[in-house]
Amino acid sequence: MLSIEDLTVRLPHTARPAVDGLSLTVAENETVGLVGESGSGKSLTSRAVLGLLPPKAEATGKIMMDGADVLAMNRAELRQHRTRSVAMIYQDPRAAISPFRRVGDFLTETIAMDRAAAAGLLETVGLRESHLRNRPHELSGGMLQRVVIAAALAGRPRLLLADEPTTALDVTTQAEIIALLRRLRVPGMLFVTHDLELAATICDRVYVMYAGRVMETRPTGELFRDPRHPYTAGLLAATPRLDELGTLPPAIPGRPPDLLAHLPGCPFAPRCPHVLDSCTAGVPGLVGGVACLRAEELCDERP
Ligand SMILES: Nc1ncnc2c1ncn2[C@@H]1O[C@H](COP(=O)(O)OP(=O)(O)OP(=O)(O)O)[C@@H](O)[C@H]1O
Numbered sequence: 001m002l003s004i005e006d007l008t009v010r011l012p013h014t015a016r017p018a019v020d021g022l023s024l025t026v027a028e029n030e031t032v033g034l035v036g037e038s039g040s041g042k043s044l045t046s047r048a049v050l051g052l053l054p055p056k057a058e059a060t061g062k063i064m065m066d067g068a069d070v071l072a073m074n075r076a077e078l079r080q081h082r083t084r085s086v087a088m089i090y091q092d093p094r095a096a097i098s099p100f101r102r103v104g105d106f107l108t109e110t111i112a113m114d115r116a117a118a119a120g121l122l123e124t125v126g127l128r129e130s131h132l133r134n135r136p137h138e139l140s141g142g143m144l145q146r147v148v149i150a151a152a153l154a155g156r157p158r159l160l161l162a163d164e165p166t167t168a169l170d171v172t173t174q175a176e177i178i179a180l181l182r183r184l185r186v187p188g189m190l191f192v193t194h195d196l197e198l199a200a201t202i203c204d205r206v207y208v209m210y211a212g213r214v215m216e217t218r219p220t221g222e223l224f225r226d227p228r229h230p231y232t233a234g235l236l237a238a239t240p241r242l243d244e245l246g247t248l249p250p251a252i253p254g255r256p257p258d259l260l261a262h263l264p265g266c267p268f269a270p271r272c273p274h275v276l277d278s279c280t281a282g283v284p285g286l287v288g289g290v291a292c293l294r295a296e297e298l299c300d301e302r303p
Pocket residue numbers: 011018036037038039040041042043044045054194258259
């Protein structure tokens with residue numbers, strides 16, 4: 001359904017691309033995660049799929065959605081693409097709806113549907129027809145995210161792009177929204193999050209991204225049982241676990257590089273506990289879903 005091939009996005013006045021040669025696919029009936037720390041290029045990637053890059057950003061590569069290249073679409077094609085083909089839900093639902101408009105007006109005017117259809121959609125996302133009369137401040141963050149999801153579903157999109165859709169919500173509401181997204185069964189979903197654990201609850205496959213590049217991509221279960229890239233292993237080790245409350249997990253030392261840093265070789269090398277001189281000599285390609293020169297050797301060393 002979605003096939004991104006060698007996508008590179010450069011922003012003005014930067015030393016390296018914010019998205020650097022990224023390839024990714026989402027097949028029919030698949031939920032795919034795009035996971036990484038802040039600044040790794042996840043949001044730019046999902047915005048590129050919508051054809052919504054910042055002004056002056058230069059994108060190369062291909063973003064094929066059901067056979068059509070998003071990067072080559074004209075305005076009319078993009079409009080069609082953004083309603084019928086892909087829809088996006090963002091982190092903050094309050095930013096998506098004007099505080100002065102009633103839910104019903106938002107759905108019927110923005111999305112051009114009648115009230116009966118709007119009421120039907122609200123029901124689909126677990127709200128009632130009476131919520132059509134509410135203004136945003138009368139609803140909780142979770143209810144408002146349901147309204148935004150209803151709006152995203154209106155054009156019956158093939159692909160739902162969910163960019164940190166639960167990050168602004170409390171844990172219980174987060175679980176409800178995840179359950180709703182699973183239940184909706186949109187034909188395909190790209191789920192963007194910094195939270196590897198959360199990705200595991202909903203995604204079939206995960207792409208782990210760092211400094212604009214894919215570090216590791218494998219089916220979710222495998223990635224969790226047996227992370228092969230030192231970055232994935234670091235992210236997993238840094239995730240707080242419910243059964244170990246009270247102890248802080250070890251964070252990956254250092255910080256992700258900014259876009260002004262030149263990065264010869266593996267971008268994770270400066271933070272990697274297994275770095276060798278050869279790691280900075282050239283950029284490692286993805287082999288068996290892992291972009292690490294030492295992946296096999298490290299795997300063999302493990303107990
Ligand atoms: N409009 C913009 N103008 C300038 N720089 C930008 C813009 N959008 C993103 N960037 C930069 O591009 C890089 C990738 O950003 P992006 O938002 O895609 O990362 P992310 O992984 O989604 O992180 P976060 O979770 O913090 O949003 C960052 O260094 C960011 O500062």
